Amino acid sequence: MGIRFHANRDEDAMKETPFDPTNREILDRLKTVPAFDSLPEGQLRMALQAASLRRYEAGETVISEGDFDNRVFFLIFGHLSVTVQNNEVxxxxxxxxxxxxxxxxxxxxxSASIVAVKPTLCVTLDDTAMGELGSPSKIFTQAVMYRVFAEVMAVRLRDANSRIAELEAELQRLNK
Structure with missing residues (x-):
């Protein structure tokens, strides 16, 4: 992978930088992300005006269960653990x-906590910043994000339904 991740051991906290639309390497990588792969580059740059890059070290919490936040995250590289009530899900x-x-x-x-297992890089979109974009950019960016959200939620619902069916079958087996 060409993107370099240099840890600064003097600082423990996540590092955030505004997305740099001239960073060709990150832009090219984002163009392979399903959420953005169908967008012309100009529209992708427009959508990413509300974006920033966040880097996390292993062990750092990205999201804490129960907190309020107005960001959506897209993993660029790394490994994250998702837990609900301290159980990895x-x-x-x-x-x-x-x-x-x-x-x-x-x-x-x-609804879950997310912790970096390895050094991780994410692109984040801030809902507040999306709201501050000019009208065409705002409408376009929101439309793209809601399409992505619908696709993600459909996949997760299918997975949840499958897990429920497996658990119900196991419960029936145990009750016999």
Missing amino acids: GTLRRLGDVFGEMGIIDGSPR
Whole structure:
């Protein structure tokens, strides 16, 4: 992977920098993310006006269950653990994995905690910053994000339904 991640051991906290639309390497990588792959580069740059890059060290918390936040995250590289009530329920490792979208949709507190297992880089979109974009950019960016959210939620609902069916079958087996 060409993107370099240099840890600064003097600082423990996440590092955030505004997205630099001239960073060709990150822009090219983002163009392979399913959320952005169909966008012409000009529209992608427009959507990313509300974006920033966040880097996390192993062990750093990205999202805390129960907190309120107005950001959605797109994984660029790294490995994240997803926990609910201190039980690991999943991991995120693939380029373009999306998380944090539910808080944007309904304004509820975070339903899970997400912690970096390895050094991780994410692009984040801030809902407040999206609201401050000019009208065409704002409408376009919101339309793209809600399409992505709908796709992510559909996949997660299918997975949840499958897990429920497996658990119900196991419960029936145990009750016999």
